[in-house]
Amino acid sequence: MAGRKPRTTMTGRVTMQDVAAQAGTSMISVSRVFRSGGQVSPALRARIEAAAAKLGYVPDRAASALASARSMNVAVLIPSITNTVFVEMLAGIDEVLSPHGYQMIMATTLYSAAEELRLLRGLLAFRPDGVLLTGIDHQPATLQLLQSQALPAVHMMELNGQPGAYSVGFSQEQGGAAIARHFLARGYRKLGFVAAQLDPRTIARGAGFRQAVREAGEAAPYELMVPERSSVGLGAKLLQEALAARPALDALFFCNDDLAQGALFQAQRLGLAVPGRLAIAGFNDLPASAWTSPALTSVATPREQVGRRAAAMLLELMAGREPPTRCEDLGFTLNVRESS
Amino acid sequence: MAGRKPRTTMTGRVTMQDVAAQAGTSMISVSRVFRSGGQVSPALRARIEAAAAKLGYVPDRAASALASARSMNVAVLIPSITNTVFVEMLAGIDEVLSPHGYQMIMATTLYSAAEELRLLRGLLAFRPDGVLLTGIDHQPATLQLLQSQALPAVHMMELNGQPGAYSVGFSQEQGGAAIARHFLARGYRKLGFVAAQLDPRTIARGAGFRQAVREAGEAAPYELMVPERSSVGLGAKLLQEALAARPALDALFFCNDDLAQGALFQAQRLGLAVPGRLAIAGFNDLPASAWTSPALTSVATPREQVGRRAAAMLLELMAGREPPTRCEDLGFTLNVRESS
């Protein structure tokens, strides 16, 4: 009983042809069962499913993509995979896309628009049916490429006012401004903004903060901005640098919660009372921020929902429909806690 | 001058055929330029590259995969994408695979072996050239599936003693045991183990901890284990539960740093001196753990290196070579800090 393996092709791979033969039908019916499941009688469908299960058939997306011109892939570009914010956004995207049979193909740009273009070219080889991009700052060639391929694309995390662009996010400027107004309302006057990883969103937060301070007629805030990758340890270091430069500072806005947490820990280590001597606020509201002691004031950003809504919008575009909105503002929440 | 668009096919897509025509050569030479770059004269290569650039040609991986039986995809299964540990592992994997032209196709199992099997079936439709799995606990069908497809596979994060299995990781038991011995050496005697998210690695850490306590001839540790997803907030809650149940506890090992950080913050809030009244230790050594105040004692795990080495091992297997080791132990480091 040699050669009893349920295989026909040379390669040893179970193909749709094999399933069709096993079920006594034609390939196209097998295809129909595995696709949207159009016109197949229940009896034939059952026979085909049994045959596929028996042979251990696994469909081939590459062949399907080639024949149908639909890859069921979605290319996703995020700046960093070690940043919780983008990872939670990814989780939101996947939650919406995978039930529809789409697979995310992901790449990380390391906050570089040039790298983004390079990676997009690579991902295009997967013939994605749509693209999700982070932010609204891209190289012109990136947008040209998407346009020339007539690829649906949605920008995430920021709002894109450009006509013809689709975006889901919130206003980074407004987030920064909210912190400034909060500090001022609490009576702080010697404000500072500390930032690392100077990507466009970080810059926008700082701009919003500065602008709100100016609009309130107060002295321009002290600013400490370094290009290094942001981390908890860097936050500790930057707190000391800021205080060394401006000992009178009484409220510091850190461009994200990693820095702010590091500053909080360092303040504790230095014996600086927070918020008594110095108020501290962050951005993004990471899960730990509600639990530090003192708990951290932060702008909560709806990144998981950004992912979900952007995916939903892309789904519409890929189906050839126009989504209800082109520019979906999901807002943010200022969570005032003990640190300010 | 209508129809001047550099396109030939009906679909409006620039194909290899178009590039060949533009360069005045045949498809196969274009193919050779875009593949490993075999036998093509510098002159022809330059002509083809110019033609491809001019037309904006993007190769099609689906077609390539179909024709060559090599997809250049690697399937990666991780339990969770919101857990830093696995994300850093992913970063390590990508760092090694992408320079070789491989693309990661990823899915998250949510710590379920059944879900893992389901997802693997889905990923197999990409005809991956190799598979990376997290942990060594899988459904029998998962292993059968991999074997029947003759797919190279490497298990990450734990050591797999089974013959024929490839793994890169470290001993979770030994990690737990190291904490136990450290506590005992410091003079703590009322030990406890607190865990959430009871995946196999968590269980193994607890087992190692318990075993080491037993071997030292001390009283069995108090254990508090809950199935909930682990988080900083849960750590705070579990600290209180543990102390309510056993007020005399003097040293607690939390199965990961999220829980341990939450406990640390809560201890501070409750006015419990750490390590004076209670020692706290975690596992994984997340970046923030070195900066909390007091800094957290933790077992540093080489997850990024696990990713890199597992990817390197898989690369060997995919090239048809046998890697130097089948079971690569990367060890861990006990970082003793202020909290114990």
Added chain:
DNA sequence: TGTGTCGCTGCTAGCGCTAACATCTGGCTT
């Protein structure tokens, strides 16, 4: 009984690319 309709099923012709062979060129040996 003829005709129209409808739901199901099958056939044919590729999708864009590459493996494996076939062919061609030019320089080098004898």
Added chain:
DNA sequence: AAGCCAGATGTTAGCGCTAGCAGCGACACA
């Protein structure tokens, strides 16, 4: 000067699947 090799280039035949249409039987109606 003929022969020969090696590297460069081209030809052919699919890889596994699906779009688009054609075929086919069953049923309702006149």
